[in-house]
Amino acid sequence: MxxxxxxxxxxxxxxxxxxxxxxxxxxxxxxxxxxxxNANVVPLQWQSxxxxxxxxxxxxxxxxxxxxxxxxxxxVCLLKDGNLMVTTGMNRIxxxxxxxxxxxxxxxxxxxxILDFCVPRGYFLPVTPGTKYVTLGGAIANDIHGKNHHVAxxxxxxxxxxxxxxxxxxxxxxxxxxxxxxYAATIGxxxxxxxxxxxxxxxxxxxSRKIDYEGIQFHGVDEFLALTEASKHVEYTVSWIDxxxxxxxxxxxxxxxxxxxxxxxxxxxxxxxxxxxPFEAPGFMLNSASVAAFNTVFFHKQMxxxxxxxxxxxxxxxxxxxxLKWNRMYGASGLLQFxxxxxxxxxxxxxxxxxxxxxxxxxxxxxxxxxxxxxxxSPGLLSFPQPGITLALDFPIKPGKSFPLFDRLAKMTLxxxxxxxxxxxxxxxxxxxxxxxxEWQQFRRYKDPLLSSSFWERVTREE
Amino acid sequence: xxxxxxxxxxxxxxxxxxxxxxxxxxxxxxxxGRSSDKLGAVAADLRARGAKFVETAVxxxxxxxxxxxxxxxSINALxxxxxxxxxxxxxxxxQQSEEDFNAAAQVLYTNxxxxxxxxxxxxxxxxxxxxxxxxVISSVAGERGRKSNYVYGSSKAGLTAFLDGLRNxxxxxxxxxxxxxxxxxxxxMTMGIKGSEKFADPDKVAQxxxxxIHARKDVLYVPGIWKIIMFVIRHIPESVFKKLNL
Numbered sequence: 085m086x087x088x089x090x091x092x093x094x095x096x097x098x099x100x101x102x103x104x105x106x107x108x109x110x111x112x113x114x115x116x117x118x119x120x121x122n123a124n125v126v127p128l129q130w131q132s133x134x135x136x137x138x139x140x141x142x143x144x145x146x147x148x149x150x151x152x153x154x155x156x157x158x159x160v161c162l163l164k165d166g167n168l169m170v171t172t173g174m175n176r177i178x179x180x181x182x183x184x185x186x187x188x189x190x191x192x193x194x195x196x197x198i199l200d201f202c203v204p205r206g207y208f209l210p211v212t213p214g215t216k217y218v219t220l221g222g223a224i225a226n227d228i229h230g231k232n233h234h235v236a237x238x239x240x241x242x243x244x245x246x247x248x249x250x251x252x253x254x255x256x257x258x259x260x261x262x263x264x265x266x267y268a269a270t271i272g273x274x275x276x277x278x279x280x281x282x283x284x285x286x287x288x289x290x291x292s293r294k295i296d297y298e299g300i301q302f303h304g305v306d307e308f309l310a311l312t313e314a315s316k317h318v319e320y321t322v323s324w325i326d327x328x329x330x331x332x333x334x335x336x337x338x339x340x341x342x343x344x345x346x347x348x349x350x351x352x353x354x355x356x357x358x359x360x361x362p363f364e365a366p367g368f369m370l371n372s373a374s375v376a377a378f379n380t381v382f383f384h385k386q387m388x389x390x391x392x393x394x395x396x397x398x399x400x401x402x403x404x405x406x407x408l409k410w411n412r413m414y415g416a417s418g419l420l421q422f423x424x425x426x427x428x429x430x431x432x433x434x435x436x437x438x439x440x441x442x443x444x445x446x447x448x449x450x451x452x453x454x455x456x457x458x459x460x461x462s463p464g465l466l467s468f469p470q471p472g473i474t475l476a477l478d479f480p481i482k483p484g485k486s487f488p489l490f491d492r493l494a495k496m497t498l499x500x501x502x503x504x505x506x507x508x509x510x511x512x513x514x515x516x517x518x519x520x521x522x523e524w525q526q527f528r529r530y531k532d533p534l535l536s537s538s539f540w541e542r543v544t545r546e547e
Numbered sequence: 548x549x550x551x552x553x554x555x556x557x558x559x560x561x562x563x564x565x566x567x568x569x570x571x572x573x574x575x576x577x578x579x580g581r582s583s584d585k586l587g588a589v590a591a592d593l594r595a596r597g598a599k600f601v602e603t604a605v606x607x608x609x610x611x612x613x614x615x616x617x618x619x620x621s622i623n624a625l626x627x628x629x630x631x632x633x634x635x636x637x638x639x640x641x642q643q644s645e646e647d648f649n650a651a652a653q654v655l656y657t658n659x660x661x662x663x664x665x666x667x668x669x670x671x672x673x674x675x676x677x678x679x680x681x682x683v684i685s686s687v688a689g690e691r692g693r694k695s696n697y698v699y700g701s702s703k704a705g706l707t708a709f710l711d712g713l714r715n716x717x718x719x720x721x722x723x724x725x726x727x728x729x730x731x732x733x734x735x736m737t738m739g740i741k742g743s744e745k746f747a748d749p750d751k752v753a754q755x756x757x758x759x760i761h762a763r764k765d766v767l768y769v770p771g772i773w774k775i776i777m778f779v780i781r782h783i784p785e786s787v788f789k790k791l792n793l
Contacts, residue, residue, distance in 0.1 A: 125738055129735050130584065131588055132585065173560070173734070173738075176589070177595040178591060178592070179595060180595045
């Protein structure tokens with residue numbers, strides 16, 4: 085059997101020339117630029133096109149998948165030889181309640197667009213990832229998390245209701261009380277249960293754009309854990325960690341914490357980013373020396389052990405959004421992300437072992453981010469976050485080097501009882517997925533038979 | 548005071564983006580389009596974004612006989628008119644137009660005759676009140692006919708020439724005529740086309756259009772680079788141009 089149970093037999097991969105052909109178009113690539121697959125790109129624009137458009141494209145080629153900004157790193161936003169139904173043209177506001185802060189919007193609205201609308205009205209995102217260029221639908225489908233996971237839980241915790249349209253033509257309103265099983269399956273359901281057409285999001289009141297920021301240098305995982313414990317009531321905490329140093333600098337980092345300031349201030353919208361990474365960097369630009377230099381500069385940029393500042397939310401949450409298309413830094417071959425969540429029981433030893441393995445490999449990782457997940461339960465059936473430690477790394481794709489390292493790290497993660505994040509994955513095996521997400525068996529009942537993704541086809545393959 | 552704007556062809560990607568800029572400024576809008584579902588979706592969004600007043604009217608703008616009534620009703624609903632924005636149009640299929648005159652005639656009707664009818668009525672209305680802005684989307688494709696889309700291009704060339712003459716007549720009577728010439732824009736229509744990630748962002752195009760209206764400009768190339776590109780294209784000698792594949 086080639087695909088998940090419940091999928092109908094697929095005819096295909098020969099695109100119909102007379103219809104929406106896939107020839108002559110660039111292959112669709114995720115943010116990590118690996119892998120890249122041909123697909124037919126179809127815009128989703130109007131609520132009135134539902135449900136017909138889902139069954140129409142679901143029944144053509146290799147099925148269909150709704151995608152937003154394509155900011156997930158690997159193949160959860162891809163469907164090889166299928167129809168990618170891009171939701172970004174579906175970005176209308178359906179309702180706004182200034183009393184409760186509940187925004188009702190179409191699924192293709194981006195978090196950047198939500199901020200532009202809500203910040204001047206005194207509201208902020210309840211949970212935000214490290215980029216604002218993702219859609220509302222994508223945020224639900226991947227049940228994303230942010231620097232406040234330990235107090236706020238995942239994005240799905242703040243989505244009281246949404247609509248799901250299935251390829252059989254049904255419209256399902258989903259909430260904790262209405263179709264609760266579909267609600268749970270769709271939050272973190274990787275877009276496979278149907279197409280999310282609109283959702284409600286409960287925003288958080290703010291009085292200023294500013295964040296009271298504090299950065300604290302640390303050395304080693306134990307210092308990180310002590311800082312985490314001491315700051316468990318602070319809204320936002322995250323750490324940058326140096327994965328390239330060994331010896332006395334092993335696991336040095338900067339613990340960054342912040343909270344929305346309580347002093348009223350300006351609530352103007354954000355300026356447009358001006359920088360754009362201009363070209364695909366040649367592969368040699370990223371090597372262990374340049375990364376070590378970057379890491380040393382980053383560590384010492386903060387001259388003192390402890391620094392406090394009143395900072396705008398843009399650099400605090402979205403430092404990389406300042407440079408549009410920063411993924412080009414990794415060149416045409418792209419980058420591989422690796423993010424695990426290891427439960428508290430083995431979190432300390434697992435993190436030390438994996439950091440050692442990375443440092444030993446000498447493979448560059450610029451952006452290593454360490455955070456403790458809290459115990460706020462996610463409503464999603466397949467959600468990634470769980471109480472413990474999460475670490476996110478990225479590597480340039482180098483044949484023969486980064487894949488074996490990745491595979492070693494994935495194996496270690498599972499041995500420590502952890503799991504990997506589908507939104508950042510392009511590599512884990514079907515056996516690894518099925519072991520670390522045992523709920524997938526239950527989830528299969530909710531999968532739409534005409535929707536799929538290259539990720540799903542990869543991790544549900546029987547070996 | 549809240550600006551009163553009539554938008555013809557309000558469900559196109561560029562028009563909707565432009566309406567959002569106006570909504571944010573608290574404008575009053577009447578939206579005209581063919582689909583009541585789509586108009587309803589656009590209108591609800593604009594109300595949420597801060598538009599003072601939004602009304603919709605379903606109409607096929609090819610029906611020129613209906614124009615006077617449609618325009619009079621819209622102005623009535625707005626309680627007057629400051630800006631009329633014409634954004635409707637069709638691309639057509641060039642190949643089909645080459646084979647079938649009726650297909651070409653449809654493109655010319657929708658892109659040229661329908662706006663001429665609307666502009667005639669609207670410019671006379673604005674002349675009578677001694678002010679007003681007529682902002683019309685033409686295209687850079689109207690600057691020189693090319694084999695890949697000369698039927699569409701000639702409909703826009705006609706429209707551009709009509710607007711030039713109209714401006715020459717009514718500008719001195721207090722009426723601004725803005726000819727908008729967009730290059731390729733990232734909309735649903737162009738999604739997935741090779742190179743489309745380099746196309747202009749509709750929100751930026753929209754902001755430029757609203758700014759040009761406020762500045763009472765005559766002609767707007769958007770993005771501005773197209774002014775230079777079209778200058779070059781217009782000046783290629785015909786003996787060379789006829790052999791190019793553009």
